[in-house]
Amino acid sequence: MITIFNRKELRITYSLLERQRICDALNNHNIPYYTKVFNPSNGGGMGRGRQGSFGLNTQVMYEYTIYVKKADYELARHVIE
Numbered sequence: 001m002i003t004i005f006n007r008k009e010l011r012i013t014y015s016l017l018e019r020q021r022i023c024d025a026l027n028n029h030n031i032p033y034y035t036k037v038f039n040p041s042n043g044g045g046m047g048r049g050r051q052g053s054f055g056l057n058t059q060v061m062y063e064y065t066i067y068v069k070k071a072d073y074e075l076a077r078h079v080i081e
Contacts, residue, residue, distance in 0.1 A: 002034045007067040010076050019064040022080050029079050031072050038063040 010033070013019055019035065026033045039062055068076040 002032055002067060002069055006069055006071075007034060008070045008073045010066045010068050010073065011080065012063060012065050014063055016062070016064070019066065022066055025079050026066075026068070026076060029075070031068060031076050031079065033076070034067045036065040036067070038065070 011018075011022055013022070023033065023035065
């Protein structure tokens with residue numbers, strides 16, 4: 001199980017395709033991972049509901065942070081390269 005105490009950040013990406021490529025590679029090598037999704041356009045609760053979405057770059061609407069266990073970090077880094 002990956003917890004906040006035994007994880008290490010492997011990659012941050014805004015691309016859903018890049019996230020999927022990394023997760024597929026980790027799955028193929030049986031490396032457990034955890035993905036955190038953040039919507040930076042939300043602005044801490046002052047997001048699209050109040051500001052609208054006009055002018056926002058939809059390619060970077062979500063930030064994907066991928067974590068692996070600290071013990072698996074070097075292998076995971078090698079696998080995704």
